[in-house]
Amino acid sequence: MTRITGISLRRVLDSRGNPTVEADVLTESGGFGRGAAPSGASTGEYEAIELPANESIAKAREHAVPRLEGVYAGDQRAVDNALRAADGTDDFSAIGANSAVAISMAAAKAAADVLGAPLYQHLGGAFRGENFPIPLGNVVGGGEHAKEATHIQEFLAAPVGAPSVSEAVFANAAVHAAVADVLDERGVPAAKGDEGAWAPPISDAEAFEVVEEAVDRVEEEVGFEIRFGLDMAAAELYDDDREAYVYGDEAKSTDEQVEYVAGLVDEYDLAYVEDPLDENDYEAFAELTDRVGDRTLICGDDLFVTNVERLREGIDVGAANSILIKPNQIGTLSDAFDAVELASRNGYETVISHRSGETEDTTIAHLAVATDAGFIKTGTVGGERTAKLNELVRIADDAV
Ligand SMILES: O=C(O)[C@@H](CO)OP(=O)(O)O
Numbered sequence: 001m002t003r004i005t006g007i008s009l010r011r012v013l014d015s016r017g018n019p020t021v022e023a024d025v026l027t028e029s030g031g032f033g034r035g036a037a038p039s040g041a042s043t044g045e046y047e048a049i050e051l052p053a054n055e056s057i058a059k060a061r062e063h064a065v066p067r068l069e070g071v072y073a074g075d076q077r078a079v080d081n082a083l084r085a086a087d088g089t090d091d092f093s094a095i096g097a098n099s100a101v102a103i104s105m106a107a108a109k110a111a112a113d114v115l116g117a118p119l120y121q122h123l124g125g126a127f128r129g130e131n132f133p134i135p136l137g138n139v140v141g142g143g144e145h146a147k148e149a150t151h152i153q154e155f156l157a158a159p160v161g162a163p164s165v166s167e168a169v170f171a172n173a174a175v176h177a178a179v180a181d182v183l184d185e186r187g188v189p190a191a192k193g194d195e196g197a198w199a200p201p202i203s204d205a206e207a208f209e210v211v212e213e214a215v216d217r218v219e220e221e222v223g224f225e226i227r228f229g230l231d232m233a234a235a236e237l238y239d240d241d242r243e244a245y246v247y248g249d250e251a252k253s254t255d256e257q258v259e260y261v262a263g264l265v266d267e268y269d270l271a272y273v274e275d276p277l278d279e280n281d282y283e284a285f286a287e288l289t290d291r292v293g294d295r296t297l298i299c300g301d302d303l304f305v306t307n308v309e310r311l312r313e314g315i316d317v318g319a320a321n322s323i324l325i326k327p328n329q330i331g332t333l334s335d336a337f338d339a340v341e342l343a344s345r346n347g348y349e350t351v352i353s354h355r356s357g358e359t360e361d362t363t364i365a366h367l368a369v370a371t372d373a374g375f376i377k378t379g380t381v382g383g384e385r386t387a388k389l390n391e392l393v394r395i396a397d398d399a400v
């Protein structure tokens with residue numbers, strides 16, 4: 001029933017206005033699934049390779065589509081193995097991880113369509129749909145996502161005490177609005193960055209004050225606990241030649257960076273810190289995790305790139321206590337699931353994540369519910385972000 005009979009690939013716009021790959025998968029019994037690849041700006045050195053959309057589509061049409069015809073979409077591993085075999089490299093550099101992930105997601109949706117099950121249930125099984133991830137909402141940001149803004153890439157609201165996913169989603173939107181008020185009161189103009197977070201021309205130190213104030217106001221209003229966290233995207237701050245983390249005119253050695261982040265965790269009671277150190281420095285990651293891992297999540301994004309080999313290395317040295325999962329970083333849903341499973345078996349929290357360049361695709365909302373992830377990072381406002389957040393609300397409402 002779920003045998004694949006056709007795959008179409010096309011170029012569509014992503015949220016930055018760049019071309020990305022969209023895939024449609026059709027099955028013999030009329031099942032249909034559509035998936036679109038997201039795209040990073042602060043990409044990790046070890047990510048699977050994204051090719052220019054045109055090139056990726058041409059290569060996938062030549063090598064992957066013929067192999068996939070006749071494969072059962074309901075057998076996700078078979079689909080993803082066929083994608084890997086068609087590509088023949090470790091990093092999808094032959095057909096592009098963008099076509100691979102779009103096809104992988106579209107196949108899963110086509111299978112769910114045939115089975116008449118919501119995608120999260122097809123991927124996660126009958127017992128999923130009870131637990132929902134806490135959304136981490138980007139409310140202030142800079143780095144590679146906005147010029148002339150903060151050095152730290154993302155300040156993320158974390159509504160840890162929200163009684164429901166819907167209340168959490170609305171709380172994050174309220175924090176986003178409160179940040180605008182606080183900036184306005186301070187006379188700070190702010191545009192928005194790639195993910196819809198405010199991108200004010202202020203120092204990181206002032207951004208901490210602004211976000212703390214906004215979180216406090218909303219916490220008071222909603223009556224449940226809201227904390228906040230960071231994506232420092234420190235690989236982007238790290239200068240290999242200077243062997244230092246560069247914040248404009250200031251530079252910090254690795255020891256100073258560890259000290260700085262540990263201090264921030266305590267001062268602001270941070271719930272979450274992603275990529276606080278360079279993607280090659282497992283050792284410093286481990287030192288920081290040893291110091292503050294009992295009271296906050298230290299999450300590897302560029303460090304692990306959703307890759308089980310890199311995660312295993314991290315687990316061995318105690319580099320972190322959580323992992324960011326981005327299907328396009330590794331190329332297929334099966335690989336992403338393998339990373340989630342390895343993480344869970346080793347007591348690592350999982351955070352399912354969007355990219356800074358996104359589409360209306362909602363797969364990651366389903367993936368988060370299917371894998372029982374503790375968190376999802378998918379922005380706060382903006383259509384390509386609310387697509388996922390609203391899908392989570394629908395899943396919780398049993399309306400997908
Ligand atoms: O660093 C990150 O976590 C992501 C998403 O927020 O950014 P990008 O997609 O640019 O890598």
Ligand SMILES: [Mg+2]
Nearest residue numbers: 231233274301
């Ligand atoms: Mg990151």
